[in-house]
Amino acid sequence: MSTNQSTLSQLIAALGLDTDNEWPHVVRERLVAYGLLGLYVFVIWFPIYFIFITSIKPSGAVLDIPISFLPTQPTVSNYVEIFQNRPFELYTLNSLIVASTTTIICVTLGTVTGYSFSRYDFVGNKALLLSIVGARMIPPIALIVPFFTIMSNPPLIGGLTGSLYDTRIALILTYTFFNLPFAVWIMKNYFDGVPESLDEQARIDGCSRWEGFVKIILPMAKPGIAATAILAFIFSWNEFVFALVLTSSEQAQTLPIAVSLFVADDFVDWAHLAAGGMIAALPGILFGLFFQQYIVSGLTQGAVKE
């Protein structure tokens, strides 16, 4: 009993409810807030929990009635089998190559261009920036017809390489279309927050524009670059529609497609689908748990007005 009481008082202290000098209504409000937030988190995590335990049930036990909500006989066999029976290592590799290449291109171009947009009032600055805002609003799905046509028969390099259909290059080029304007925009907003006096100091110290940018400004911009990179990676990693339109075999198909392939016309292989889904979800969950502040700051930078 006394241990119970001490755990309770520890909990009360941990939640900051033990303050004598605060009004009772403040304490009550906090309790209500904890209750509501706790309920919300429980409800939204329940499906994730359910698909996770589905992935570690023996594949036959997934269709047991009554449904068990606890992992009876946990096993990793579903995870092993999707790599044995399907080319999941290739899907994973495709996802990694496509997402990281897209990220590198978008972060590099977005950083240098965002910096110039932030610092220099060159001819066409406003118009170009406006076109970048406009480009962000184009619904990607509207462009599936032109992208399918262009990738099947690329205009400039068509004679040299032939079709880009079902290649990772097609996906990378396509994914830069919605990530590059976003990257420029985030980085421009980020550089707007880096004091211009730093540039001036660099010039006074005899740095050229390039040296000042690389040596002084870039190190200051690391958090912005990290936020842009994480978001571009997640967006590319999760992308489904263009992967569906532009790929047809494991030489280019990514994990979202691989997961959707567990759905056949009349039968869904839920246990293996759940395992594949968990693998596809892993980077997102890890980024969310460990780099949450970058995701938040990137989204906020990307959303604010000029």
Next chain:
Amino acid sequence: MSTEKQSLRRTLDRLFVPLTVGPTMLWIAAVIVYPTLQLFWSSVFWTNPINGQREFVGLRNFKRLVFAEEGGAFLGLAPDFVSITWHTVVYVGLSVSISFALGLGIALLLDKDLKGRGWFRTAVIVPWILPYVMSGLMWRWMFQSEYGAINGLLTQSGLLSSKIAFFSDGTLAMMALIIADIWVFTPFIIIILLAGLQNVPEQLYDAAEVDGAGRISRFVNVTYPFLKPSILVALTIRIIFDIRALDLVWVMTQGGPGKSTEVWASWLYRTAQVFNRPGEGAALGVVLLAVTFMIVAVLYNVFGESPY
């Protein structure tokens, strides 16, 4: 330093802006401007599915999507166009409004000075970062008619005696889609609104409290004016992203049962890729593009703010 080297430095400095902005603009021209022009171009052609020959048809693709005609006789709006537009309005309208209300509530709770709110924030954001395909299939599994968790909870707890076939009924299938959509996108609203709430000066709350302002009055008079730009951004992005979203619909219902959950995005995909009618698919793309820009214009007018 030699003079040649110095003049090289000066030249490179003069070229700083062209060299940093130029490549990006060329890239954007190649992967955005060119495909967009191609979209408009494709929308006025009809491709023969047998021999692949293209024929200029003007605005016929648009007309065929929107109007019902038979033998040249005008029969009014096409039933598919009307019903699919209605589904899109229901889907986007309900998803956005419910997730906005929910997101605002959670953001206000997370804005309080609570211990452990960092943990809550992390826990709340995760659904948005997962691949939409995985989220859609996860919800399809949750709502599955025999072995899904929701039917399991309802029947095993004794609330229901028989299981519900969610995806065999148009209304229930739409409801399942909307729930999945709210689950995926509410975190986005929370993030944007929570950032906006940081702009509200703490002293104003205290002053309002001293004046005896109630909870609602405090929100309307203190919070809302500072939060307005964030609300606008959250709503705009949420709406235009929902109109274009195919992922959830495609993996959960494929527009079914029948056509009861077909929305513009799935209609576009089906027309262009499944039925192999690129001309009409492109025409739908043009319409979607126009609608998106119209929605943005209307929203910014309603809120009385300049988008740039």
